[in-house]
Amino acid sequence: MSDQTSEKSLLRRSLLDARKQLSDDELCASAQALAGQALALPELARAGMVAAYVSVGREPGTRTLIDALRARGVRVLLPVLLADNDLDWAAYDGPGHLVRAGRGLLEPDGPRLGPDAVTAADTVLLPGLAVDSRGMRLGRGGGSYDRVLARIEACGNAPALVVLLYADEVVARVPEEPHDHPVQAVVTPYGVTRFTA
Template sequence: MREAKRALRERILTRRRELDATALAAAAGRLRDVVLGLPEVAAASTVALYVSVGREPGTGPLVEALSDDGVDVLLPVLLPGGDLDWARYTGPRGLVPAARGLLEPDGERLGPDAVTAAAVLLVPGLAVDRRGHRLGRGGGSYDRVLARQLASSPPAFTCVLLHDGEVLDMPVPREPHDVPVDAAATPGGAHRLR
């Protein structure tokens, strides 16, 4: 199972390395529009998501649009051991460089359970299948977050943000700790899963 995940990760990361900055910027604007068009996002007062880095689907325009609309945006802070703490987004000047090339909010830490206050959880990934099984980078940070959300009442609407072509018809290799997501959003549109 781990070898199958590793091979799929490498295939997708190789394809992502071929994306140029102009295409990534245009795709980020389209992704923002797709996510903002989801009824769950339109109705949410608190959304948890992340600041994209490298060749990930761009979240910058989405973070700004949600914040401009008065949505309480929670962003992750990586903890030792791989779990995630959360802090509110206060604007681009409130983002600071962190470990692993990440950008994190520099505000008050709200604790790992703060994510359960979010009505919508937008997570990173490399691929997802039609049953909602998501392939991450292998660190387990978002597996913990998804499990925490699933245990909250009511659980949040969960959506993985991907590039076009990363919603797969074939099953994504999964392990018992993998928690499925409800949907995927790509620059090309939204995909309801499960």
């Protein structure tokens, strides 16, 4: 295990432990505030299609946000986890069309659009555990979104990449590896931080 990988593991554990301390009331209030901040983003205001995800457990809540985007007429794509940890995508047709899948995830029940469907998104909302002052994102370590970002880069599309986090998860620095991609913005319940290349 490299030093960077080991550092990432320690940081992930610390951030996940902090999320466990959040009360249900804090989670609910954060989800509402996060949706309000995100919906004001120009990247979402002008988007015709957004790749998002359904938050689970103690993740910053996304359900209010994805419902609001759908109500605006935005086509929302949600991930479907494949056996090899890659992601397929399907359109979000509302909360009644989510099914419980492996690892406790909620996935859309509609037709699968293929792993490349994400490359047509105007904005990609990414899960994460932290983002640093350079816009480098720390994910959970499964590599699913590393593949998504590599696929987007390979196709030549340049959607806005936005991470949704709690305020204390915007940190000075996260360990970086060659496959890591910077993001353009991070949204927390308290505001938006933008990064320049």
